[in-house]
Amino acid sequence: MNIDGGVVVGVDTSAASLRALKAAAEEAECRGAPLHVVRAWSIRTAPRPADCPPNAVPSIDAFQQEVERETAKLVAAKLGENPKVKIEIHAVHSPSPQALLAASRGADLLVVGHRGRGGFAGLMLGSVAEQCVRHASCPVLVVRPSL
Template identity: 80%
Template sequence: MEIDGGVVVGVDSSASSLRALIVAAEEARRRSVPLHVVRAWSFRTAPRPADCPPNVVPSMDEFQQSVLADTERIVANKLGEHPDLPVHIHVVHSPSPQALLSASRGADLLVVGHRGRGGFAGLMLGSVAEQCVRHAACPVLVVRPSV
């Protein structure tokens, strides 16, 4: 995946990543740069293609298209119309940390969600956020849950 500047955000369907998407879009608008939405997937996390019969194993391409369509839906639902903001969606069959760290090499900013579970655990970063903070090639913004 080629990223040449802009704000990168990691998105899945979790509440923390959806909040990160909104914050990343606001930051990209402030900076007047493109927003790159990165969705890493595996067979375990990919939504099953809707048109695939139950007894059939979907192909990699079918999974890829299903993840892309799901990600486009997520972006449309959260950001609505965004004529003032160029949005590029990158769907990658890869573990999340590797996809985000790779994208960070060309990004101005990487935005990730916080996955704390409340209480003491709420003070700690999730494993993906922690890896990004430690190893990203650009600044990282960890978006905490709203209270």
């Protein structure tokens, strides 16, 4: 993954990451910068390729392509078919914190979601957001749920 400037956002299928995607797109538009959508995945979290027979194990390349397709669909559903910013999708076979921290090395801003659990627990960051805040090479925006 080669990122040279712009806004990076980590996405999965959670509501928190979709809020982060929207906020990141707004930031990218304000800055006139590209939006880099990073989807970290593992065999356990990747969608199964639809064209793979039931008793077969898909290849890593097949999983990679399916993650890229699903992520593109997710982005289009949230930002529309003609977003106001240039979007690059990066599907990375890696744990989320490592993928996002690597992307932060070339980014102007890293945006991550926070699930929020209410009360005292809601004051604490999740493990991915916390690692990004502590170790990212650029500023980090943590998008919290609306009240």
